[in-house]
Amino acid sequence: MGNLQYRKVTREVENTSFTCGVPSIDEYVKNSYYPTIVQQAYGYSISGRGIVLGYYMIMFREIELDDFPPEIADYDPEIKDRKVSAVHIRYIAIDEKYQHNRIGTATIQAIIKNVELLAANWPVRVITIDARENLVMWYEKLGFRKMVYNTPGQDGVTVSMFLDCMQKKDEFTEYIDSIYE
Numbered sequence: 001m002g003n004l005q006y007r008k009v010t011r012e013v014e015n016t017s018f019t020c021g022v023p024s025i026d027e028y029v030k031n032s033y034y035p036t037i038v039q040q041a042y043g044y045s046i047s048g049r050g051i052v053l054g055y056y057m058i059m060f061r062e063i064e065l066d067d068f069p070p071e072i073a074d075y076d077p078e079i080k081d082r083k084v085s086a087v088h089i090r091y092i093a094i095d096e097k098y099q100h101n102r103i104g105t106a107t108i109q110a111i112i113k114n115v116e117l118l119a120a121n122w123p124v125r126v127i128t129i130d131a132r133e134n135l136v137m138w139y140e141k142l143g144f145r146k147m148v149y150n151t152p153g154q155d156g157v158t159v160s161m162f163l164d165c166m167q168k169k170d171e172f173t174e175y176i177d178s179i180y181e
Contacts, residue, residue, distance in 0.1 A: 009043035020093035054094035119165035130158040
């Protein structure tokens with residue numbers, strides 16, 4: 001598909017015939033313009049060669065530390081009431097006609113790269129997603145891990161997953177770790 005381009009969603013998304021094959025996600029896509037313009041979340045179109053191939057939406061949120069495995073949950077500086085900041089991928093949807101062409105993989109990798117750049121200068125600890133159960137292994141291959149708890153109502157449909165933005169230690173974090181040893 002060549003180079004992919006990502007652009008904030010415009011009002012036109014409300015009138016497209018886009019379908020990723022999952023009605024609930026198609027509805028999220030159709031209704032993504034309003035949260036984007038009021039900056040509650042940003043919806044993006046994914047295009048290549050002038051064709052809209054899919055959409056995704058990201059937003060900030062706070063996650064309880066207890067939802068994470070011990071390597072994250074055990075460290076609490078008590079600044080944010082046992083919460084960490086996250087960039088949450090609300091959805092990623094690739095048009096059925098273009099699925100299985102690595103567009104989703106390239107998009108997730110672009111999101112990860114952008115969030116890691118953000119996390120280098122802003123207090124964002126993790127990227128989260130509520131992964132459809134049939135895609136959990138795919139997200140795991142991209143570096144995501146299952147959270148300890150699912151949100152009520154998710155079981156049987158989606159799985160709460162995260163990717164730690166602080167996986168790569170630098171000299172400063174190694175120094176901080178040595179202080180607390």
